[in-house]
Amino acid sequence: MSNIIDTEKLDEKSTKALTNKVIVKxxxxxxxxxxxxxxxxxxxxxxxxxxxxxxxxxxxxxxxxxxxxxxxxxxxxxxxxxxxxxxxxxGPVAYAAEAMNEPTAYKVVEKFLTCSAALLSNPDNPRGCMIVQGALTCGQGSTMIQQELIGYRKNYENVLSQRFELAKTQGDLPAHVNAKSLAKYIATIHQGLSVQATGGASKDELMTVIDMALKNWPTT
Amino acid sequence: MSNIIDTEKLDEKSTKALTNKVIVKxxxxxxxxxxxxxxxxxxxxxxxxxxxxxxxxxxxxxxxxxxxxxxxxxxxxxxxxxxxxxxxxxGPVAYAAEAMNEPTAYKVVEKFLTCSAALLSNPDNPRGCMIVQGALTCGQGSTMIQQELIGYRKNYENVLSQRFELAKTQGDLPAHVNAKSLAKYIATIHQGLSVQATGGASKDELMTVIDMALKNWPTT
DNA sequence: TGATTTATTTACCATTTGGTACAAAATTAT
DNA sequence: ATAATTTTGTACCAAATGGTAAATAAATCA
Structure with missing residues (x-):
């Protein structure tokens, strides 16, 4: 009996140690x-x-x-x-990371921007992207956060750029394309969409802008 | 003598009345x-x-x-x-209104965006456009100003749209083009450029984005 | 010279800001 | 029951916020 109880206690301890999840109240x-x-x-x-x-x-x-x-x-x-x-x-922008797994550069961008339009125009959400607009301008006491958000924006631009480099090696993006410039272009569109959403743009309107932005996708 | 003085006084008064400029200290x-x-x-x-x-x-x-x-x-x-x-x-953005006087819709946009890139990347200026970023997000006490800036952005979008309508009647823009959508597209680019400038983008980088954005200009 | 008018300076106001000390409340361990 | 531990609620803090009252300074007018 006491043996069984002891074993259970040991089990609980080792479980806690392994999973690092505290079950103890x-x-x-x-x-x-x-x-x-x-x-x-x-x-x-x-x-x-x-x-x-x-x-x-x-x-x-x-x-x-x-x-x-x-x-x-x-x-x-x-x-x-x-x-x-x-x-x-x-949560809300998990699609951004997921979009990078799309098979081609074009599909990556299409998913990224389309999902952005959906998020930005969803009436259940506050308008605009928090990474874009969380601290574009601010008082002297918030420059730290302002810089951090700039870093986040640079980061997703870099992620896009690297994805485009990969696409070039995989052949679905022409070799002459400047990945960094294309990434900056897509980021600019996304950031513009965020401002538009703050102004009350509808999903249809955002999608129309995206369609226009992608009409000049590099093909040859 | 006194007559002359009286006349001068009258003259001064009438001048003030006419020009509404107070010369009197x-x-x-x-x-x-x-x-x-x-x-x-x-x-x-x-x-x-x-x-x-x-x-x-x-x-x-x-x-x-x-x-x-x-x-x-x-x-x-x-x-x-x-x-x-x-x-x-x-002052700084007077070019925006002037750009509307360019002879064709394309040149209007070209001047508008090129001048924007110059302004936004000028190291003598604060980064970003004040109309875009002056109050994108704000506390409860500033929603008035926030809405006013949204109005300003809607306004320059409308001005662009009307200029495009004119261009359609003048024949330098295809009749099938949706002026409002094109205006929203250009405004989105401009607003994205503003965010990019806040992140430290150079004039060359902004110009590259503009070049890409204008590659799909509607021609036929 | 004064009287009048306007602008500046100093010192302050109530409110809000991000942040905290401290005592009371709610739980587990003994 | 009581001790130990942790969180909550109240009440507060110094500093900063937008804004102002009131005395003083600098000019013009008579």
Whole structure:
């Protein structure tokens, strides 16, 4: 009997050690809010208002929680924004990374821009892309976040560029094409679409712009 | 003698009435700062920081003047921003209105985008276009300005559209072209270029994007 | 010279900002 | 039951926000 119990305890311990998932109930007062739901709510606020436009008071209100709980859980405003950003990339704009797996460069771009148009014009979402508009301009205290977002934009431009280089080796993109320039062109379109969405452009309107932008796709 | 003096006085009065320009020295203590220079300085601050990112303290500092003088002269922050906006339109981006006078739709767009690239990449200027980025996202207290800038963007899109309609009647743009869509496409490119400029894109890079965007200009 | 007019300066206002100290509440471990 | 641990709620902080009252300075008018 005691042997069985001991074995079970060992099992639980080793499981915990292996998976690194704590099954043991935490010691103190339990958290009153779901962390993922909170990030989702915070996303809505940061997405619609931008980094500086979102105040901690409004965030706390949206999460249905008091400020000290936010600080205890996420650190400070910058840290919360970064976690929200990760949530944003893993959720609403996960299609961006997935699009790179399309078989040809053209299909990559088509999927990337089409999904962007859908996201940007979805009335359930705040208007505009958070990576593009989260902190384009800002006060002296937010230049850090501003630069980080510039880095994110540079990054997806680079990812596109590398995908185009691959396409050149695979033959679905002409060898003479400048991958970096094509990537910057696509990024420019995407960023313009974001501004258009903020102005209330519909999905049809965004799609029409995309069609025009892709009419000059390099073929020969 | 007295007659001559009277005549002069009358002359002065009527001149003032006609031209509505007061030659008479103002009565109280003279202004300690030049109003146009002040607007120029304020433009630099609003241009680089956006509407919300620019604080009255920073503005006062840039103008080399105390806050009460700003309020006495321009009203409040919103009013100052609007005057700065007018200055911006009449100065740095005056080319936008001028571009509409180009003889063909293509040349209109070419001039508009080329001048935009020059302005956006000029190291003497803050990065990005103020109409595009002045208040893309903002806190609850600035939605008025945000909407006004959306209006400005809609407006230049409309101006482009009307110019394209004219071009269709003049024959330098095919009749089947959708002027509104083409205008939205050009506006999207311009807005994307603005974001790119904020990320540090060079004039050459912007021009390359423009070249790609205009490769599919409707010809037949 | 004064009286009047206007602008500047200083000092302040209420509100909001991001952030926190601290005590009370809610849970587990003993 | 009680100790230990953790989170919550209240109440607060200094600094910054947009904006202003009031005294003072500099000019014109009589």
């Amino acid at each position: 935490p010691r103190g007062r339990p958290l009153a809010f779901n962390q993922e739901d909170a990030l989702e709510s915070a996303l809505q606020v940061f997405w619609s208002r931008g980094y500086e436009g979102a105040s901690m008071a409004e965030l706390a209100d949206a999460l249905g929680v008091n400020k000290p709980s936010i600080y205890a859980t996420f650190g400070n405003k910058e840290a919360l924004f970064r976690k929200v950003l990760a949530q944003y990339l893993a | 103002p009565r109280g203590r003279p202004l300690a700062f030049n109003q146009e220079d002040a607007l120029e300085s304020a433009l630099q601050v609003f241009w680089s920081r956006g509407y919300e990112g620019a604080s009255m303290a920073e503005l006062a500092d840039a103008l080399g003047v105390n806050k009460p003088s700003i309020y006495a002269t321009f009203g409040n922050k919103e009013a100052l921003f609007r005057k700065v906006l007018a200055q911006y339109l009449a």
